[in-house]
Amino acid sequence: MFDIKEIAVLAIALVVYALVGGKIIKKALRNIKNGQVFDENFLMVVASLGSLILGEYAEGVMVMLLYRIGEYMQNRAVGKSRRAIADLMDIRPDYANVDGENGELVQVDPEDLEVGTVITVKPGERVPVDGIIIEGSSRLDTAALTGESVPRSVGEGDEIYSGVINLNGVLRVRVTKPCSESTATRILELIEEAADSKASAENFITKFARYYTPIVCGLALALAVIPPIIAGSWSVWIYRALTFLVVSCPCALVISIPLGFFGGIGGASSKGILIKGGNYLEALSMADTVVFDKPGTLTKGIFSVVAVHPEHMEEEQLLELATLAESFSDHPISRSLADEYKRVTRKKVDKARVASAEEFAGEGIIAIVDGKKVAAGNSKLMKRIGAESHECHLHGTTVHVSIDDHYEGHIIISDVVKEDSKSAIEKLKALGVKKTVMLTGDKAYIASDIAADLNLDEHHAELMPQDKVSIVETLLAKKAENRTLAFVGDGINDAPVLARADVGIAMGSMGSSAAVEAADIVLMNDKPSDVALAVKIARKTMGIVYQNIVLSIGIKVAVLILAAFGIANMWLAIFADTGVCMLAILNSMRCLRISDK
Amino acid sequence: MKKSFKVKGIDCANCAAKLEAGVKKIPGVDKAIVSFMTEKLTIEAADDKFDGIVAEAVALCKKLEPDWEIVVK
Numbered sequence: 104m105f106d107i108k109e110i111a112v113l114a115i116a117l118v119v120y121a122l123v124g125g126k127i128i129k130k131a132l133r134n135i136k137n138g139q140v141f142d143e144n145f146l147m148v149v150a151s152l153g154s155l156i157l158g159e160y161a162e163g164v165m166v167m168l169l170y171r172i173g174e175y176m177q178n179r180a181v182g183k184s185r186r187a188i189a190d191l192m193d194i195r196p197d198y199a200n201v202d203g204e205n206g207e208l209v210q211v212d213p214e215d216l217e218v219g220t221v222i223t224v225k226p227g228e229r230v231p232v233d234g235i236i237i238e239g240s241s242r243l244d245t246a247a248l249t250g251e252s253v254p255r256s257v258g259e260g261d262e263i264y265s266g267v268i269n270l271n272g273v274l275r276v277r278v279t280k281p282c283s284e285s286t287a288t289r290i291l292e293l294i295e296e297a298a299d300s301k302a303s304a305e306n307f308i309t310k311f312a313r314y315y316t317p318i319v320c321g322l323a324l325a326l327a328v329i330p331p332i333i334a335g336s337w338s339v340w341i342y343r344a345l346t347f348l349v350v351s352c353p354c355a356l357v358i359s360i361p362l363g364f365f366g367g368i369g370g371a372s373s374k375g376i377l378i379k380g381g382n383y384l385e386a387l388s389m390a391d392t393v394v395f396d397k398p399g400t401l402t403k404g405i406f407s408v409v410a411v412h413p414e415h416m417e418e419e420q421l422l423e424l425a426t427l428a429e430s431f432s433d434h435p436i437s438r439s440l441a442d443e444y445k446r447v448t449r450k451k452v453d454k455a456r457v458a459s460a461e462e463f464a465g466e467g468i469i470a471i472v473d474g475k476k477v478a479a480g481n482s483k484l485m486k487r488i489g490a491e492s493h494e495c496h497l498h499g500t501t502v503h504v505s506i507d508d509h510y511e512g513h514i515i516i517s518d519v520v521k522e523d524s525k526s527a528i529e530k531l532k533a534l535g536v537k538k539t540v541m542l543t544g545d546k547a548y549i550a551s552d553i554a555a556d557l558n559l560d561e562h563h564a565e566l567m568p569q570d571k572v573s574i575v576e577t578l579l580a581k582k583a584e585n586r587t588l589a590f591v592g593d594g595i596n597d598a599p600v601l602a603r604a605d606v607g608i609a610m611g612s613m614g615s616s617a618a619v620e621a622a623d624i625v626l627m628n629d630k631p632s633d634v635a636l637a638v639k640i641a642r643k644t645m646g647i648v649y650q651n652i653v654l655s656i657g658i659k660v661a662v663l664i665l666a667a668f669g670i671a672n673m674w675l676a677i678f679a680d681t682g683v684c685m686l687a688i689l690n691s692m693r694c695l696r697i698s699d700k
Numbered sequence: 701m702k703k704s705f706k707v708k709g710i711d712c713a714n715c716a717a718k719l720e721a722g723v724k725k726i727p728g729v730d731k732a733i734v735s736f737m738t739e740k741l742t743i744e745a746a747d748d749k750f751d752g753i754v755a756e757a758v759a760l761c762k763k764l765e766p767d768w769e770i771v772v773k
Contacts, residue, residue: 295704295735354712361737
């Protein structure tokens with residue numbers, strides 16, 4: 104009597120099993136043909152068939168069904184994370200507008216653009232390639248490149264990078280770089296190649312996975328055979344062994360670890376921090392010494408006017424005189440004066456007012472401005488013409504100005520500390536970075552002023568470029584074991600140091616391909632606080648990666664032990680396989696979310 | 701020469717590792733990386749043997765996972 108019922112149940116079970124598991128069985132057979140026995144498909148087939156043979160029909164079918172559902176959900180989660188990361192990197196438009204024959208705009212593939220071609224960028228469009236604005240002005244949303252949310256105003260003559268969004272004006276842009284060398288393409292390549300440099304945590308997992316599956320399978324076999332020979336009750340032990348097989352797939356690890364790294368790298372790129380590989384993320388997370396090459400990182404690296412001290416006239420007048428006198432020189436000092444003059448007066452320098460100018464190397468310039476003899480330069484120049492000058496209480500380069508050999512005052516020019524340098528150092532300290540160091544070619548008194556102001560632990564002044572490498576070498580030797588040293592430079596002349604440090608960070612240097620090449624991490628912004636943000640992202644990502652390793656290995660080992668003693672059943676084993684995998688994927692996705700605070 | 705190819709249909713990280721190990725074993729390959737995240741296969745090999753190696757990799761991929769496809773442009 105029960106035979107018919109039994110047979111009916113078996114028949115139903117087999118039909119359902121074939122429907123659910125057919126694809127997996129096919130894959131398993133194919134892989135055996137290819138010489139790959141320990142493959143997750145095969146293991147699932149053995150586990151589920153084994154349960155069927157033991158008479159556990161429901162479990163046998165459910166193992167297969169849940170495995171399929173788990174796989175489906177994994178694929179969805181992976182696809183979603185891939186898309187989330189891809190969206191972050193969707194900074195290259197599909198088309199560019201060029202002029203057609205009848206003056207209308209024609210859309211072409213950015214790849215086909217040549218240097219020198221003029222393209223039109225309409226409001227709301229992304230800039231397809233790097234170029235120079237020849238007509239129009241607008242505001243640009245540079246968030247995709249720099250993470251900076253405040254729009255940047257641009258006008259004629261300004262350089263613009265591909266990947267930024269034109270917000271309100273129509274721009275006519277002359278192409279300066281072909282698509283393949285433009286900023287957006289280079290960023291995308293950098294991030295895509297980042298997946299190729301694997302962190303040691305990732306290599307560990309790949310190795311672990313290689314041994315894990317065969318070991319668990321071996322244990323399963325031992326469990327199925329040895330105890331029953333000693334104590335009997337074969338079906339109990341075989342069932343326990345089958346549970347082992349379900350847990351033996353290393354999927355959770357193999358998927359979630361690279362996903363975590365990739366998420367961290369993708370999330371960082373949305374903040375304008377380009378990380379060239381998981382290994383650098385790992386190294387940065389262990390940084391306890393951060394060395395700044397001063398110009399361009401902690402300071403703006405360009406000289407600007409910090410004070411105007413006239414003796415008799417208005418500040419603006421003194422600035423105007425100095426600017427005019429220096430207007431035919433291309434010395435950095437003349438440029439800083441011209442910039443300041445433009446900023447203050449919003450006027451162009453009227454060179455017609457300067458009749459003649461004579462430069463005294465290492466001293467300054469004597470020019471005839473509006474018919475008067477104007478001298479602008481250092482104290483040596485003042486001595487030369489016999490004007491009585493006095494020094495300023497401010498540190499920096501002093502430009503003294505005289506009219507017809509009468510002293511009129513001075514202008515102080517110096518490299519300005521960036522606004523968020525101080526908070527950058529504070530944030531790094533809060534993150535546990537033990538030592539912050541500044542390297543500079545400046546005079547010692549200027550360096551110690553800045554170091555005290557920023558609360559730096561150490562500074563080295565009056566350095567020649569070649570000294571930097573040896574100082575970094577010394578610091579590398581002094582740091583604690585298992586800790587790393589990060590070097591932050593502006594990418595100009597510091598490629599050897601960038602390469603020598605454990606982690607080389609170049610900032611604000613998307614324009615310099617040598618820096619991008621030599622650095623491990625590139626900051627698109629000029630903000631030193633992004634160094635702290637990068638360290639934070641690295642710490643968070645590594646935290647999540649380690650959580651995933653511990654979570655998945657821990658749960659699997661726990662379930663294995665429970666299963667060996669007959670406490671865990673097939674259901675728990677399935678959770679330890681696909682359930683843990685899902686949890687690890689979801690946890691990895693947290694790497695994408697980065698708060699600025 | 702170093703070149704990357706899109707691999708369509710990668711849905712299993714473990715299988716990506718299998719493909720990577722397989723391509724590495726093709727004679728003449730200096731370096732091979734399969735990125736599960738970017739669905740990309742990167743091969744580094746000598747220029748003169750490159751096309752042959754790519755053809756072998758495509759065949760290997762078909763054999764290991766018929767659902768996958770290496771897109772050769």
